Amino acid sequence: MAKKRHKKRAKPGLPPGTLVYTGYRDAQQAEVRSLWYKDTEVVLRDHYDPSLRQRPDGTLWIDVNNLTDTALIARIGGDFGIHPLALEDVLDTQQRPKLEEYGQHLFLILPNLRFQADTLELLHEQVAVCIGKNFVISFQEDPDDTFKQVRTRNLDGLGIMRRKGPDYLAYALTDTVVDNYYLVLDDVETAMQGLEVEITESGATMTCKAKIFQFKRIISQLRHRVMPLRDATLRFYRTENPLIEDQNRLYLRDVTDHVAQILDGIETAREVLTNVEALYHAEVANRMNNVMRLLTVISTIFIPLSFVAGIYGMNFDNMPELHWRNGYFIVLGTMLLVMVGMLIYFRRKRWI
Amino acid sequence: MAKKRHKKRAKPGLPPGTLVYTGYRDAQQAEVRSLWYKDTEVVLRDHYDPSLRQRPDGTLWIDVNNLTDTALIARIGGDFGIHPLALEDVLDTQQRPKLEEYGQHLFLILPNLRFQADTLELLHEQVAVCIGKNFVISFQEDPDDTFKQVRTRNLDGLGIMRRKGPDYLAYALTDTVVDNYYLVLDDVETAMQGLEVEITESGATMTCKAKIFQFKRIISQLRHRVMPLRDATLRFYRTENPLIEDQNRLYLRDVTDHVAQILDGIETAREVLTNVEALYHAEVANRMNNVMRLLTVISTIFIPLSFVAGIYGMNFDNMPELHWRNGYFIVLGTMLLVMVGMLIYFRRKRWI
Amino acid sequence: MAKKRHKKRAKPGLPPGTLVYTGYRDAQQAEVRSLWYKDTEVVLRDHYDPSLRQRPDGTLWIDVNNLTDTALIARIGGDFGIHPLALEDVLDTQQRPKLEEYGQHLFLILPNLRFQADTLELLHEQVAVCIGKNFVISFQEDPDDTFKQVRTRNLDGLGIMRRKGPDYLAYALTDTVVDNYYLVLDDVETAMQGLEVEITESGATMTCKAKIFQFKRIISQLRHRVMPLRDATLRFYRTENPLIEDQNRLYLRDVTDHVAQILDGIETAREVLTNVEALYHAEVANRMNNVMRLLTVISTIFIPLSFVAGIYGMNFDNMPELHWRNGYFIVLGTMLLVMVGMLIYFRRKRWI
């Protein structure tokens, strides 16, 4: 689950390079799509077909959905000569975002996030992208296909993707993941505004407090995910690896810009949350103040009056006032006057 | 609106380079002015006239107001060979300030801010400046013309602008935007001083609290806008692009100095706000203390006296004091003495 | 004990290089194992046998458990030409993690941690690894053998260790220590979740407060241990020392990745703890509020009623109500109505 930040290795001391899927998704048939394209031609197969790689020119995109079939992953790794450590990272789904260079390949780890507004949870799916000389392999942990639109654009010949090589494809995949963050941020902020309204309207309940804690966790997770992503995209933009053509660097710069913008947005969201929390505390303090004020107003009015009543309840033989004709009414009237006077006084001080 | 820090892309997965205006301004006729000048001659046309570029020497300044006419933007982009990603940034009006180099052009994104004192809002307009070999194109999001004075100075031949090239013009535009921040900062500080007075005079109301939150948001926005602007102007000053003449670098250094000064000013404004908030809290705590003190004073004076009255209200057969001639008056006198004594005591302790 | 962060040198001014064991473990027979291996052959001796080093090719691994036998340490130091300062660091068991290069050798200090959930203590054992041309010497402070699994893997010929040299062995040892942190972090977080439950269920007791303090100490210790470890592993990965073969650097990069991930995890744990503490304070404040509310409700209901009772306890001669037939019942009824009304009022305000 996304809430688990660090994995528990099956057993410290296992030889590195052992392929174990560490995510929480249930075992399932992996969906694999093989898409080969060049400027004027596209071939799409709904299964794993490495033979497409033989074709001259063009770019092959293998898109793997669901990672529970480790045998398949191992086979792909073998077919395309992916380094065992990279394969291990594909399956170990709590990796930090990073760009790694393995001789022949570039290897990208990207966190794909989704915000579930009803449970205030941040769902995390790891996406790994391996870029080779004339191919790109993408590994998605979740069954729902994040890259559908990229594929459609390619099939429909929209944009310039078909005229470009694997570096542009990898850019397009990264851009899709990064663009997703805008949605996540928007959803988080909308949910926070809802909380703000809730606090103002129905008071500072313990539920609100709990929600504030959950938002804190979400924003902290967001930051932990996106911070290293900035480094990864920056290194993607700056790498001197010949797999990246210079003319495509502008696009990668654009992605790093977006990531920086998202980090700004996270910072802003955190400040908004700080304000929401301050509002909560102000609300709590306000209620407490009201409680104390009420206590004080009641006590200040009635304790002295009770004292006066106590005076005339004393049993001294010689208490002349008791025998006055209108003594009782005078005292009662005075008490009433004092009470009204105090109410006016407190009203002026805005206590009531 | 300026309150929205991060944009929502129409749809993640759209091919990059698609021109969509993402601001909130209503569609409107764009005002375009074409100003061509050299040392001894100025030509101003109140429409878009790329033909002026053919003239030998001189600098052409195209100034576009209002960005809703994307077709026009695309046409200008085509005429001057601006990179599609740059054009996209012109229209995507929540870009971070930045300087980007696109082969033939330098491309500047500047945030122009205005503070609306009555609603405590920070309005944001994106200004984009594209610098080419013998031209400058400025894109202003808002209809009100920020660069009017620069144009007037040019037309009147004031300063040295007419003797300089496009780099100096771009500097003049940047300087105008940056100088605006001094006004914004001043307005914000004036408004904060007003709040300070309000807190001291009319007490710590919930309205004050709300205003403090708004100021926090404003200062955070200011910082988020100006922080990357510092990098942008620094890179403008340091770029080795041949579009910038070395003798004009001193001016760009001056601008970076101003931005640094503004950042200092924002920092100061934040500290002032922290103090205002502390004042608010001190005021709240003070009122609470007063409430508690009043409660304590009243209770401490009357609870013991009520007890004494209660004593003499008991119905024991044998209570000698009750039958004393002046028992009542003695008790009453003693109570009065105690009361006065306590009032003096509390006065000395400065509780009342 | 692990709680002691900085050592007390026996006496400032001692000549450097003096071998003194500064840990707290009791003197004990050191267990030493000598393991020599090459691709096709393994020799394991359960004692210190430097003669194995004479064999051509292969790698010799001397594994020393328990450091109280300083004479033996000195002898090993002499046999393998280890620098006196390095030997001193082996025995001074509160060293910061570091990688140092001593001409012929690389020298690694690693902190091995264990979390004791029942006492909320973080136990620390220092592990030193000395890498030479064809040997690795590991010094473990604790008797329980952390590296058992590495040895087993080597003996069983699992993984690729037997085909690699001392640099890979040193990597395997480091990886074992680093992997251990995942367990520690998991245990700490589990314990913190237990505390969270405890606070919610049995209220904010002083025991909870004490536990929060202990967790703070633990997380601070963790950070202090792992922070310099990052530098150490980074330098291990980047060192240009010929003892490290270039093809093995990928493995070292993997270790630095893990350390970065652990630092993230520690950061997360700290944020979780912050939330637990905030929960504690919210719970404390909540209880206090309940106390104050109860006081206020009781006072607000009964003080005015008592006043009324006091009124009719006065002894004036002329108090007509007293002589009404149903005066008593009318007053009693009114009081009851007021009481019920107030209870409804407070219930609506959610005070009771």
Place this chain on the structure above:
Amino acid sequence: MAKKRHKKRAKPGLPPGTLVYTGYRDAQQAEVRSLWYKDTEVVLRDHYDPSLRQRPDGTLWIDVNNLTDTALIARIGGDFGIHPLALEDVLDTQQRPKLEEYGQHLFLILPNLRFQADTLELLHEQVAVCIGKNFVISFQEDPDDTFKQVRTRNLDGLGIMRRKGPDYLAYALTDTVVDNYYLVLDDVETAMQGLEVEITESGATMTCKAKIFQFKRIISQLRHRVMPLRDATLRFYRTENPLIEDQNRLYLRDVTDHVAQILDGIETAREVLTNVEALYHAEVANRMNNVMRLLTVISTIFIPLSFVAGIYGMNFDNMPELHWRNGYFIVLGTMLLVMVGMLIYFRRKRWI
């Protein structure tokens, strides 16, 4: 005034290089002193005399006091070929401290501070120093002559100044300004100690709170002034400009050391202030606690006793105790005992 951190430009959009004095000092006759010296000879004229520059060897020091005479400044700028942007900075008296290189000249902006203990204000005067091949021009904003002592030392032939060139003179001026900070810091700390005593002795009044705010402002201003000064002096020390002779760099290093020391001192002052503020809050909390304790002690003693008195004030027909001979005295005695017991109890708990 020094309280105004950022200037308001007369009008954004003014051509740069326009000379406007932006300080708050009243227009006044500028005092100018021209001092020419070499190893064996000194000439001092109490007016502006650029002709001294013609003399072979030697150094000319023009010292300008008061900047309201912009015509004079412009004339000096023309005579010595000072860049317009530098001249503008001389007059714009809220510049950040900086060192700038303008081809032939080095240009230093230094903030000279003075602490006014009675009003708790930090007064700021801008000092600009322009260093040329054989001259130094210093511009002081304030009429009171900060550099008097440097001049006297020069005239009296004290120290080594007469044997050195303009770089040493500039160093001497900078050193004088920097040394001044020690006095400011000392005065600020003395004033803070006074506040500490005031809080302890006369309690936490609102005046104290206000003073704490003022000190915060002062320390923040100090830091804002000195922070960039460190960069400026560092660049002064490291510049490779031929105007600085290598043998004089040691002196400049000394100045940067002093600035670092002052920054340390400011940091310390800030921590002292934090402690003063904590003391204030402790004092406030302490007083509140005393209030609450008094309330509780009084209530806890008298409310139960009043209840007992109330019991025996009931009018039941059959209340045997009322008819006991010593009933009243027994009850009175018991009450007294309870009261004394409680007082002892509270005394033991150190509540009274």
Place this chain on the structure above:
Amino acid sequence: MAKKRHKKRAKPGLPPGTLVYTGYRDAQQAEVRSLWYKDTEVVLRDHYDPSLRQRPDGTLWIDVNNLTDTALIARIGGDFGIHPLALEDVLDTQQRPKLEEYGQHLFLILPNLRFQADTLELLHEQVAVCIGKNFVISFQEDPDDTFKQVRTRNLDGLGIMRRKGPDYLAYALTDTVVDNYYLVLDDVETAMQGLEVEITESGATMTCKAKIFQFKRIISQLRHRVMPLRDATLRFYRTENPLIEDQNRLYLRDVTDHVAQILDGIETAREVLTNVEALYHAEVANRMNNVMRLLTVISTIFIPLSFVAGIYGMNFDNMPELHWRNGYFIVLGTMLLVMVGMLIYFRRKRWI
């Protein structure tokens, strides 16, 4: 005194290089020891003897205790050609730790600290070390000889010092000063643990608060002293000055390691102090809560009961209960029941 962080120059504007002792120690006869040694020979004179420098090979160590005799310092400076600015720093005893290179010499400023547990004060003594081609001069501010043990080791021929040159001697002196910090840190932490016990046992008194403030000051001082020391030792280790032999760099690296370790220790101490302070505040809050709870318990029990007593103290003619035979006892019994019930209720809520 050590509490004074920044010096007050006698008078800003004094020519630099003037020798004035700025410490607080009383004028006193300086103790000087001259120790000359080479591998096989040692000569110790208990006075200043520069003639020993004439001897071929070997290292001369001049150790000066007490700095009030400025004439002697000046003479030594002259004999060994020490730069005036360095001499000034020797006497100006509030210098920041630093390493400076003056052509022929290396010059080290080291802060030697001592913690006085009874007054919770941190005493500071400045130690300056000047390293030349075949000599080392150490200046100690305090009369008590910190370097006694180094001398003894040298005289006894312990360690390798006699075989090494002045760089090793300087290392040994630095190491002695640095090792001292371990003692200081230990003493500070022991004292803090004492405070922790005091708070838990005798409650949160104002004395504890004062001590917490003092510890804050101490830790801040420690950090201010050791932070620049790290830079100084790092520069000592890295300097390419030929006075340092490459084979001795390992020792200097060791010292920088120790300083880093001490900084860690200071950080830990600060966290411990934060916990102590939190404990203090928890204790204060706890006591306050107890106060409030007592008030609430007493009020909640007795105010309603008093009301009931008030009811039956009313003087209505027609109050049937008053005439019941056992009315009084029924009411008394009911009150007792209510009281017991409430006590049980509060006990269950753990309020009493």
